[in-house]
Amino acid sequence: MTSFGRQFGLNAATYDNVRPGYPDELFDMLADILPTGATVLEIGAGTGIATRELLCRGLRVLAVEPDDEMARQLSRQTVGDLEVVITDFESYRGARRSFDAVVSAQAWHWFAGAYALRSVKRLLRHDGIFAAWWNIGTVTDDRLGRELAAVFQETSHRLPVLFRRPDLNETIDELARLLHGDLGFSRVEPLRYLSSVQYEPWKFVALMSTMSEVLALESDDRERVLGRLSDRLGDQVLEVEYMTLGHLAFRC
Ligand SMILES: C[S@@+](CC[C@H](N)C(=O)[O-])C[C@H]1O[C@@H](n2cnc3c(N)ncnc32)[C@H](O)[C@@H]1O
Helix, strand or coil: CEEEEEEHEEEEEEHHCCCCCCCCCHHHHHHHEEEEEEEEEEEEECCCHHHHHEEEECCCCEECCHCCCHHHHHHHCCCCCEEEEECHHHHHHHHHEEEEEEEECCHHHCCHHHHHHHHHHHHEEEEEEEEEEEEEEEECHHHHHHHHHHHHHHHHCCCCCEEHHHHHHHHHHHHHHHHHCCCCEEEEEEEEEEEEECCCCCHHHHHHCCCHHHHHCCCCHHHHHHHHHHHHHHCCCCEEEEEEEEEEEEEE
């Protein structure tokens, strides 16, 4: 296995095509709170799925993304006032910039913790906002969902993070606990939105091919998991319900 978290670029174009976006209400809410032309630091921006939404609401984005391929996709596809910095968040110093907002979509778990929140605080202006969120999916057909999960558990021993997984909920709870603590944030609010997506079988298999738990497998195992998912689905269209969960807070 290769390391988790730094391998999304192996499949960047597919990632951009098939990963689910996030509800409009989330971005509308952020744009309502922020002043026009506000500057947003986005951490772990990937190919720009959330970035595009921020840009098209008139926000200026500085996107931090360590993976070259993801960053290339991000720079190519996004229009608006965007600056891309290819680095990991741990190494980003911000050149004494002060942002109106710091956000992270489906990425905070790669660098989560008090240290990361202290860095966020340093990069935010007074009363600036921090928001981190994740999509958590559930296959609406319970039985099918269990069968698909079993395919992962047999081969990779780990369910993709996009699916209900206790450790992801722990990360989200831990984030709330830290934000409520003494790191200098206030008015902490949960984020919670529901949506659903119908997947043709090929698209669901492609979605699974972008998951870090699948990308980290040796190529034979990866092909085996994806092949077995495809066999199980046949021509069955499936629905995934997404809960977008996270937290919003203001810097004191
Ligand atoms: C699941 S993807 C999410 C991408 C994008 N935000 C989205 O919503 O599709 C996680 C991203 O975090 C990036 N990442 C991993 N470790 C990171 C780190 N230490 N600092 C910044 N980004 C990181 C990965 O390269 C990847 O692009």
